[in-house]
Amino acid sequence: MELSGKVALVTGAARRVGESIALALAARGAVIGVHYRTSAQQARQTVAEIEAKGGTAQAFHADLQQVGEIEAMISEVAAAFGRLDVLVNSASVFYRTPFENVTERDWDTFLDTNLKAPFFAAKFAAPLMRRQGAGKIVNIGDSAGVKPYNNYLPYSVSKCGLIGLTEALAKTLAPEIQVNCLAIGPVLAPPQYTPAQIDGLVRSTLNKRLGTPEEVARAVVFLCETDFATGATIVIDGGRLIA
Numbered sequence: 001m002e003l004s005g006k007v008a009l010v011t012g013a014a015r016r017v018g019e020s021i022a023l024a025l026a027a028r029g030a031v032i033g034v035h036y037r038t039s040a041q042q043a044r045q046t047v048a049e050i051e052a053k054g055g056t057a058q059a060f061h062a063d064l065q066q067v068g069e070i071e072a073m074i075s076e077v078a079a080a081f082g083r084l085d086v087l088v089n090s091a092s093v094f095y096r097t098p099f100e101n102v103t104e105r106d107w108d109t110f111l112d113t114n115l116k117a118p119f120f121a122a123k124f125a126a127p128l129m130r131r132q133g134a135g136k137i138v139n140i141g142d143s144a145g146v147k148p149y150n151n152y153l154p155y156s157v158s159k160c161g162l163i164g165l166t167e168a169l170a171k172t173l174a175p176e177i178q179v180n181c182l183a184i185g186p187v188l189a190p191p192q193y194t195p196a197q198i199d200g201l202v203r204s205t206l207n208k209r210l211g212t213p214e215e216v217a218r219a220v221v222f223l224c225e226t227d228f229a230t231g232a233t234i235v236i237d238g239g240r241l242i243a
């Protein structure tokens, strides 16, 4: 797909990895829907940064744990820009959940945000993409979806499910829409991580460094511009899975 003039919605695009993905797609000429939930000011900054470089963007609010809000957001994007070509499901929750302490609320938060929301976003985006005869969906996963992290069981299961969802959606939405997943390794540590924890992440990779949001964003651009890949999960983790 040629991205210039196409419309891309990136969830969780106000900051961190999602922001880099939005900026990279905008740099290829795509019009960007910048989704946010709580980071309204950062979303406005992402929009301003895209506009300062000559691009077009607009911020859209939704709590992705509410299916009705996902549906409303997709409708608002279609109303604002007239079409939707690319959906990047990047928004996610990530926090430590030792097995004994996992509550039903934790389980629902992880599964609703990281798995159910990407499904419903795809469900509401697909008719718009099919109407145009083409579309791309990129799910941002985690290497934990392949090899679960200790003490992050619901998160790991949600990301494992995202790999399965990617394959099932690719099959369901073929041949017009390609659906792929990136299973990424450590890129931006959570803000509360100590230097020792960050050092542990660095040492866990073969590359002996964290990835960058720009490296993830380049892979998203690749998956949007390539038409033959579908149902694939590409691991970009500095070799952590095989270390």
Ligand SMILES: NC(=O)c1ccc[n+]([C@@H]2O[C@H](COP(=O)([O-])OP(=O)(O)OC[C@H]3O[C@@H](n4cnc5c(N)ncnc54)[C@H](OP(=O)(O)O)[C@@H]3O)[C@@H](O)[C@H]2O)c1
Pocket: 011, 012, 013, 014, 015, 016, 017, 018, 035, 036, 037, 038, 039, 040, 062, 063, 064, 065, 089, 090, 091, 092, 093, 094, 113, 140, 141, 142, 143, 184, 185, 186, 187, 188, 189
């Ligand atoms: N960072 C890493 O090193 C790393 C490693 C492996 C995989 N990943 C994956 O890469 C993606 C991006 O990572 P990240 O670290 O940039 O993510 P993040 O900072 O943990 O979260 C991204 C955004 O998700 C949004 N979000 C959370 N719950 C939401 C909800 N209920 N409704 C709407 N939005 C919600 C938040 O938006 P607001 O701020 O607007 O509330 C947040 O800014 C995620 O899918 C993550 O699992 C990241």
